Amino acid sequence: MKIPWQEKPQTCNDVVWRYTENPIIQRDAIPSSNSIFNSAVVPFNEGFAGVFRCDNKAVQMNIFAGFSEDGINWKINENPIDFKAADEGQVIGDYKYDPRVVFIEDRYWITWCEGHNGPTIGIGYTFDFIEFFQCESAFLPFNRNGVLFPKKINGKYAMMSRPSDNGHTPFGDIYMSYSPDMKYWGEHRHMMSPADFKDSAWQCTKIGAGSVPFLTEAGWLMFYHGVINTCNGFRYAMGSAILDEENPHIVKYRTQPYLLTPSELYEQNGDVPNVIFPCASLQDLQEDKVTIFYGAADTVVAIAFGRISEIIDFTKKNSL
Amino acid sequence: MKIPWQEKPQTCNDVVWRYTENPIIQRDAIPSSNSIFNSAVVPFNEGFAGVFRCDNKAVQMNIFAGFSEDGINWKINENPIDFKAADEGQVIGDYKYDPRVVFIEDRYWITWCEGHNGPTIGIGYTFDFIEFFQCESAFLPFNRNGVLFPKKINGKYAMMSRPSDNGHTPFGDIYMSYSPDMKYWGEHRHMMSPADFKDSAWQCTKIGAGSVPFLTEAGWLMFYHGVINTCNGFRYAMGSAILDEENPHIVKYRTQPYLLTPSELYEQNGDVPNVIFPCASLQDLQEDKVTIFYGAADTVVAIAFGRISEIIDFTKKNSL
Amino acid sequence: MKIPWQEKPQTCNDVVWRYTENPIIQRDAIPSSNSIFNSAVVPFNEGFAGVFRCDNKAVQMNIFAGFSEDGINWKINENPIDFKAADEGQVIGDYKYDPRVVFIEDRYWITWCEGHNGPTIGIGYTFDFIEFFQCESAFLPFNRNGVLFPKKINGKYAMMSRPSDNGHTPFGDIYMSYSPDMKYWGEHRHMMSPADFKDSAWQCTKIGAGSVPFLTEAGWLMFYHGVINTCNGFRYAMGSAILDEENPHIVKYRTQPYLLTPSELYEQNGDVPNVIFPCASLQDLQEDKVTIFYGAADTVVAIAFGRISEIIDFTKKNSL
Amino acid sequence: MKIPWQEKPQTCNDVVWRYTENPIIQRDAIPSSNSIFNSAVVPFNEGFAGVFRCDNKAVQMNIFAGFSEDGINWKINENPIDFKAADEGQVIGDYKYDPRVVFIEDRYWITWCEGHNGPTIGIGYTFDFIEFFQCESAFLPFNRNGVLFPKKINGKYAMMSRPSDNGHTPFGDIYMSYSPDMKYWGEHRHMMSPADFKDSAWQCTKIGAGSVPFLTEAGWLMFYHGVINTCNGFRYAMGSAILDEENPHIVKYRTQPYLLTPSELYEQNGDVPNVIFPCASLQDLQEDKVTIFYGAADTVVAIAFGRISEIIDFTKKNSL
Amino acid sequence: MKIPWQEKPQTCNDVVWRYTENPIIQRDAIPSSNSIFNSAVVPFNEGFAGVFRCDNKAVQMNIFAGFSEDGINWKINENPIDFKAADEGQVIGDYKYDPRVVFIEDRYWITWCEGHNGPTIGIGYTFDFIEFFQCESAFLPFNRNGVLFPKKINGKYAMMSRPSDNGHTPFGDIYMSYSPDMKYWGEHRHMMSPADFKDSAWQCTKIGAGSVPFLTEAGWLMFYHGVINTCNGFRYAMGSAILDEENPHIVKYRTQPYLLTPSELYEQNGDVPNVIFPCASLQDLQEDKVTIFYGAADTVVAIAFGRISEIIDFTKKNSL
Amino acid sequence: MKIPWQEKPQTCNDVVWRYTENPIIQRDAIPSSNSIFNSAVVPFNEGFAGVFRCDNKAVQMNIFAGFSEDGINWKINENPIDFKAADEGQVIGDYKYDPRVVFIEDRYWITWCEGHNGPTIGIGYTFDFIEFFQCESAFLPFNRNGVLFPKKINGKYAMMSRPSDNGHTPFGDIYMSYSPDMKYWGEHRHMMSPADFKDSAWQCTKIGAGSVPFLTEAGWLMFYHGVINTCNGFRYAMGSAILDEENPHIVKYRTQPYLLTPSELYEQNGDVPNVIFPCASLQDLQEDKVTIFYGAADTVVAIAFGRISEIIDFTKKNSL
Secondary structure, three states: OOOOOOOOOOOOOOOEEEOOOOOOEOOOOOOOEEEEEEEEEEEEOOEEEEEEEEEEOOOOEEEEEEEEOOOOOEEEOOOOOOEEEOOOOOOOOOOEEEEEEEEEOOEEEEEEEEEOOOEEEEEEEEOOOOOEEEOOOOOOOOEEEEEEOOOOEOOEEEEEEEEOOOOOOOOOOEEEEEEOOOOOEEEEEEEEOOOOOOOOHHHOOEEEEOOOOEEEOOEEEEEEEEEEEEOOEEEEEEEEEEEOOOOOOOEEEEEOOOOEOOOOHHHHOOOOOOEEEEEEEEEEOOOOEEEEEEEEOOOEEEEEEEOHHHHHHHHHHOEO | OOOOOOOOOOOOOOOEEEOOOOOOEOOOOOOOEEEEEEEEEEEEOOEEEEEEEEEEOOOOEEEEEEEEOOOOOEEEOOOOOOEEEOOOOOOOOOOEEEEEEEEEOOEEEEEEEEEOOOEEEEEEEEOOOOOEEEOOOOOOOOEEEEEEOOOOEOOEEEEEEEEOOOOOOOOOOEEEEEEOOOOOEEEEEEEEOOOOOOOOHHHOOEEEEOOOOEEEOOEEEEEEEEEEEEOOEEEEEEEEEEEOOOOOOOEEEEEOOOOEOOOOHHHHOOOOOOEEEEEEEEEEOOOOEEEEEEEEOOOEEEEEEEOHHHHHHHHHHOEO | OOOOOOOOOOOOOOOEEEOOOOOOEOOOOOOOEEEEEEEEEEEEOOEEEEEEEEEEOOOOEEEEEEEEOOOOOEEEOOOOOOEEEOOOOOOOOOOEEEEEEEEEOOEEEEEEEEEOOOEEEEEEEEOOOOOEEEOOOOOOOOEEEEEEOOOOEOOEEEEEEEEOOOOOOOOOOEEEEEEOOOOOEEEEEEEEOOOOOOOOHHHOOEEEEOOOOEEEOOEEEEEEEEEEEEOOEEEEEEEEEEEOOOOOOOEEEEEOOOOEOOOOHHHHOOOOOOEEEEEEEEEEOOOOEEEEEEEEOOOEEEEEEEOHHHHHHHHHHOEO | OOOOOOOOOOOOOOOEEEOOOOOOEOOOOOOOEEEEEEEEEEEEOOEEEEEEEEEEOOOOEEEEEEEEOOOOOEEEOOOOOOEEEOOOOOOOOOOEEEEEEEEEOOEEEEEEEEEOOOEEEEEEEEOOOOOEEEOOOOOOOOEEEEEEOOOOEOOEEEEEEEEOOOOOOOOOOEEEEEEOOOOOEEEEEEEEOOOOOOOOHHHOOEEEEOOOOEEEOOEEEEEEEEEEEEOOEEEEEEEEEEEOOOOOOOEEEEEOOOOEOOOOHHHHOOOOOOEEEEEEEEEEOOOOEEEEEEEEOOOEEEEEEEEHHHHHHHHHHOEO | OOOOOOOOOOOOOOOEEEOOOOOOEOOOOOOOEEEEEEEEEEEEOOEEEEEEEEEEOOOOEEEEEEEEOOOOOEEEOOOOOOEEEOOOOOOOOOOEEEEEEEEEOOEEEEEEEEEOOOEEEEEEEEOOOOOEEEOOOOOOOOEEEEEEOOOOEOOEEEEEEEEOOOOOOOOOOEEEEEEOOOOOEEEEEEEEOOOOOOOOHHHOOEEEEOOOOEEEOOEEEEEEEEEEEEOOEEEEEEEEEEEOOOOOOOEEEEEOOOOEOOOOHHHHOOOOOOEEEEEEEEEEOOOOEEEEEEEEOOOEEEEEEEOHHHHHHHHHHOEO | OOOOOOOOOOOOOOOEEEOOOOOOEOOOOOOOEEEEEEEEEEEEOOEEEEEEEEEEOOOOEEEEEEEEOOOOOEEEOOOOOOEEEOOOOOOOOOOEEEEEEEEEOOEEEEEEEEEOOOEEEEEEEEOOOOOEEEOOOOOOOOEEEEEEOOOOEOOEEEEEEEEOOOOOOOOOOEEEEEEOOOOOEEEEEEEEOOOOOOOOHHHOOEEEEOOOOEEEOOEEEEEEEEEEEEOOEEEEEEEEEEEOOOOOOOEEEEEOOOOEOOOOHHHHOOOOOOEEEEEEEEEEOOOOEEEEEEEEOOOEEEEEEEOHHHHHHHHHHOEO
16 A cells, blocks of 8 residues: 655645645536545555545535545545444434544444534444444534544543534534443543634634544644634634644644645635645655645545654644 | 527536636626626517626626627626606615516516615616616515516516515525516515525525526426525525426425536636526527526626526426 | 593603503413513494403414403403404414504404514404404515504505514614505605614614504604613613604604603513513593503503693604 | 422412412522522432532632421532542533432432533532532533433433533523443433424523423423523523433423413522523422422522422423 | 711621612603713712713713712702813714713813714813813723723823723723823723633623722722623623722732622613612721712612721732 | 836726736745735835735734835845834733834834734834834724824824724724824824715725825825625725825725725635735825735735826715
């Protein structure tokens, strides 16, 4: 498996840079889609699998499986994932969006925003990206951006999430919760708040976990989104955070500057302008590479690259 | 009279497709204009006439007559329509915008949004697009998007409209009203509500009648706009509805998917980004063609094409 | 018929004074009622009849007939008015509230706030207060406080109303509309706006027609409500207006000071504190007396008295 | 143990009636208190114990233990409950309010609204009302009105709660959640929504569980609060619901009318006018009596009485 | 001169207690008045003079002079103060409300809320309470609650104020500004912010200077108002603060608990329920007495008493 | 010194035209910058100096000095201006943005938006653009867009500003204030309000002073911004005003049409779309030229040109 990669342009002074052929997935990549964005990928077999948010032309939200050999060219199923009940009591939701995927122990776990009289965190799993099972939702509404850790922490599953309201939530902190069994959740801990306007305005309105964290020597490295409420609407940018290895609800470092902010036309124009929304990363620790997948303008999927060591270094040196 | 037309591109799978030379009317098509959009056209003599919303550079709203031989290249008068009083009691409004035009019996009726201590529906008529007469407004404020049917229904004039409030109305249903004389209105019937977010999010905030309906074998076919309230503002898209021939306040079918959504730069950028707002159509029933006129981004006028039979078929098969 | 009356207390310097035994109708005057308020009365036979807003204990709104010999002690039916369709096309509403009653020519007309996907003006009539007929609603939503004139004006029925929105409307002007037949309405005229905060703050947020106007030598005399939006909610007070006899949409005089403002415990405490809401008056022109019926705190019905000549004089001398 | 009781007045036709000596606890019952309200009681030893919400004169919210022999005259501790950590990981909250108390198996469990960067549901227990232990909070913020069932359901603890936002929440449904161990929670089920405005307006804005349910032959009987948003603020009234014995997240009946609405001066005047907020009940099934404890106007504690059989009957016959 | 006084009731444990005959000024104390509240008094000749906010029955706001021998029984002029221009450039305002009065050097200075396209701080003076002069307003809009110090600080006039917005301001801090000449103002210093909700909720929304500070051995003692935004509107209570003698923009102590909160019917009922708004105090340092004048429910004037030494002690011991 | 210049294109009929190579300063012109916009320039030595708003990648706002030989190619310092205290009492603010620069008598004065518990007007000066001194802020919060006149008026400094609130202010008028010493400010005069929606909608929400006025034969000529609140956010355009020479708070003329409105991609796309925000002009009275500097889309700096005589003529002929 080789993750997608492109070297940094010589004129670029930033630690993260865009793929020159962005967006890698167009809004009409499947016949029914209005837009494809905020999607997650993982290594799978010799290549990659992913779970994609495709809104159809009625702007109904659902998640779809897809596959790729190189991580750049994707074949997305034309029908949404058809979950089977993992459990007798499973509740079928009103809609599904913003998936994340992570391999833990023996299977691929998927989390997403699930409609249950308002948004909350749906959980499901697959072994093969063909057959999918839906479990109990993790929390009461209203919640969004549930992101699992790729291994148990002190014997328990760990999930970040962002308690929300039932609209265009104008606030938002990241919390951690733990579970012995992926069914019952507790030990809720507050992790991160938005920054003060005067310290880091791009993340002063709300923040939410983005990609599945991966372990580095410095701790868990995660990409997250931050939002500022301008007089012309919300603007979403991306930062990074380093979490304590043993107690990942402890944030050790977190970028005061953003790593990426909307500045290309495909990030500035679309169904919701000025949005960069990371949902996954692929990393090659040995080659010191990471490829970040993000939704752009709630319309397309794009990728960006970075050197893990540089990002860690930057996060430490520019911590809020 | 031949309506404007361009065949569907081979790569297009949609039932409605854009004109490749859009926008057909630029924002500065007349010297005083800041923007020209949300305008209506009808067949007239050998060619076409139209009533155009031109906001001037003080962003005052008014409506202007214009003429075209081919429906694409338009000559718009440099001065707004100067209405004469049709009636002693006529009230002169504060502003005029978003006109529709329809021929009934012996004359061209024009409806528009009329300022009368808030927006309501203005009514006027012309025989020749040279001399214009203004009648009593149809309703009390607050109302927008008044669209007349092209013939009397059970002996009465019929008008759709959308009761509103005095600002950026965050709700909106379509109602029908009837009148024996174009002066007094009653028999108000509720026609269509916004869709549920989970069923058809593009039209979940408000909807409004767009083009003048025309009669097909399936019933009256109308294009309407639907709005979703995103965290970055309202987005306007277009759908179609089929209304009962005898009782047109009965909606028989209505598209769950949109037919057009803002995705070209001239629809995504402008005075109000992400707006597609249909106000008229030209149809050739024998050739099975329809050409839809819509305002784009509250800045310019664009057109799109479709086969009537395909649109009817699509509307029936994809009905909400 | 003698209208209810009590002489002015010697210590009172105001032109309108309260009945000492207020409220005349308690919130639980019928077994099912949560509250009885905003109700209308007329002379009927030897005594009086009325239409009462009684919200039941589920807080569903409906209107009930009632009778009284003296105008003070009322017997209200325990069941709401059961309207028959006056017309084949009549639409049954979601709820009914805030009735007004007026005798025109041969029958008693009732107007009220009718639920039709939002509030609008319902119309019905009765000859005997036993059998009731419901007609077409007058207007499109959203509207409240429809008040008819007691005779035709220039051959047409005349109704005041207040265009509203679908919530706790924070604005509101009074308009006049005319109809040849009580079915189709038009010739809408703007009558009165809220006052400037600095000129007459008690009526600076919205105003609405209250009682049915009656003709005096000075013109039509009407009591209306005005609202101020304080930091602790809306406060409703009462003023008077004199309208032109021939063209009653012309307001000749209108009190800058209120005539009554909430200051008794039954006006300050209740389901909606600080509300005085007039819906009817009984007048004896020969005796120069008027008795005003008003809802207090959205909970009970109260009355107040005045000398017509004094009120006219006051209105002229203290006009806005 | 005899629960507080007073027979129904002969003039009363309602199923629930107030104690004539209300309020039973004044706002200044302890020296530091600004107000004492929204409090819970249980049988304890020969008499009763309770947990009281006392806001001090800095309007800081905390909960206090208290004792009574007759359930009417209470002695409340002058210092708030000093919780010990039940668990190493326990988080100390910012504030505590609106407690409920219930005996399950071997101890008295207390739930309350706990400040944890926003309101959520705190959990603690005591064996003796002298020594108290605080556990992990049940849920992520934002949540209020957590009410436990008095026994395990299918081997699990069951708790109702109302997901909220971080302000004066203008919406609110009741959900059920289950836990094997009082620490991790899942199996979230939607139970009850606010009613439609036209069906039962007193509960059309939000609802929340009130008293601890108790088992009757008809199922679990619970008193809950419902809220309407008037133009002068929120008004809180009380209804009852009957829940399925085996699957208590299934609501079998629920009153369309309220049982109590603010109509006494101590309910209409206070720190937050027009509030009736039930938090507990004492019942004597053999004597067919229930005594409901409720906070009035966010200022004092009051009680009301009813016959259990009558309430069940009323709830069934007047179900929404 | 003896200030109004009544000894503390034996049952009272508070440092401030109300006058048993409150309110001392009724809403209709002059013929034109709707309400009289938020008013200021000073010793004058052998007795007292005051400036009173009297809203008339058109709810127009203005300020009136008044006189009293004992500080309790007041004779208020029936006409508002008629200011002469102190200066050629003086701007006449739209309205006047919430006056404060203070004697500095040779004259009585009056400050108030002045309408100048929005509220700001008006300034005037009198030598005799007969002839009044209006100066330039102190600040740009939007501002309220301007309170002068009774002597110059470091050679300059000193004024506290609360920057506001043009509506029911939902925020508000107290600032100090200085002026060499009562005409030009600068050296703006931030003094006090609202408290955190969890520390002192009664003053968590906004605060504003109340009475003119007077010098004690502990520093300047001032009474101020604090506001909490409940779901039923703003509630205004009163606290005290001790300011540094030399640099009075330095707040040394400030009560975490309130001194007075609305709990009498005349404070809970009125044009704006639940308001206590102090605007003045009279003090007798030798007798260790202070009498506080406050507006109640935006309707009447009331007074309360305290021992200066006890208040200072309480403020120090219960400081935020 | 020659100001930047480009002749009007032949196809242009407007009085102001854009530079063809806009934007002249890119968002990443210095390594740390996220965006550079809303900046001011003045003639300095043989060329030009400027003060630039550069938001860094944490979106912290600060102002930076820069220099240019031709007014088009700028070298901006990589570190923000490091102000020294001009005065012992100077308060250091939370942030700095939107600078203006003007030479008066012997030095360059800089004004900007200064964070002091909310935005207000900061004042500083320099003699050489190397050493900078910060003075007392001019006003209490909340204020923005403070613009000084280039010479004293009647012996006093004169500054325009726009009183604001602490968020995305939805209102805003321009006021004038005067000061004898740049420290204490008074004599506040209202200058200009937003226009009525129906008269000039582009400036109907708020307006603010833009460039430093310069004296012409017609009076002071200033460019200002006007804002309309669309359903997709605020749109900022530019107009001109002519102020009375002697009493510059008297507005003699003011353009009803805008001079520039967002219509290029760099004005329509960026951190805040649809913004044109003028902060400075360079003029050559002899050559009848003016070059206007404006921020575009809160992201970059652009320039536009005009003939002074034409602008004056246009302003007079098209005055509101």
